[in-house]
Amino acid sequence: MFYTILLLGALIIAALAFYAGRLLFLLKKQNERQAVARQKRVATITESVTTIAMAMSQQQCDLSEGAIRICRLLDALPLDPKPDYDQRFPHIYGLFIKVSGFDTHEARMALDKRERRRQDRAREEIEAEYESRVLGELEKITTFCKGLG
Template structure:
């Protein structure tokens, strides 16, 4: 009689643990689905932004240096499992990004004197003119890469 009660209690405990494990697996599956959806949404948003910036650069509605900074940062923020080396994939826009990344922006720029601002603007424009044709030639490849994601 005692053994029967012990076996029944053990079966109840095993059944409860099985239900709990099943519940945890279901919650994990839901969490993974939410994360995948969030990752897909983020990828779509970044992809759309990169394409929009590239089009603006092609139509000269956006300065090349600003576009290069934005595109490089967005490409690096893509939540991909195995992202390619964007430095090698798009070397010209990355070279422009590296060349202009040292200039003062936002609050730092506000602190500069007018003469220093003009000096930086002239240097930035010189760098942009050196990279312009190569960057513009690379923009269709960037757009097609993002559209293929």
């Protein structure tokens, strides 16, 4: 009777150990898949940021539009700990903050022509104010992105 209980206890412990080992194995595989997915996301985002920065430097993209897109993409990077981008790239983030209050998309189309022109002029003045400093930071952003990939 004693040996039967002992054998039963050993079988239960072995089954639980096997189950725990299987769970640990599955957790390891899940963490590996998440790391691969995170790295792919980082690569995709950094490639987009680099492309936008190049378009901005070649004047194929408005500075304000590029700053908005770059800031949104950098904020979406799955990095831990999250870098302090507004300290690292203060001029691009400064431009982003100043132009982010303007109407876009449907809200912009709903404006009358005079208000739309007023906003366009104000945005162009802000872009002119930040132009040289933002263009100077584009290389820093490209270098930062290449360091992540």
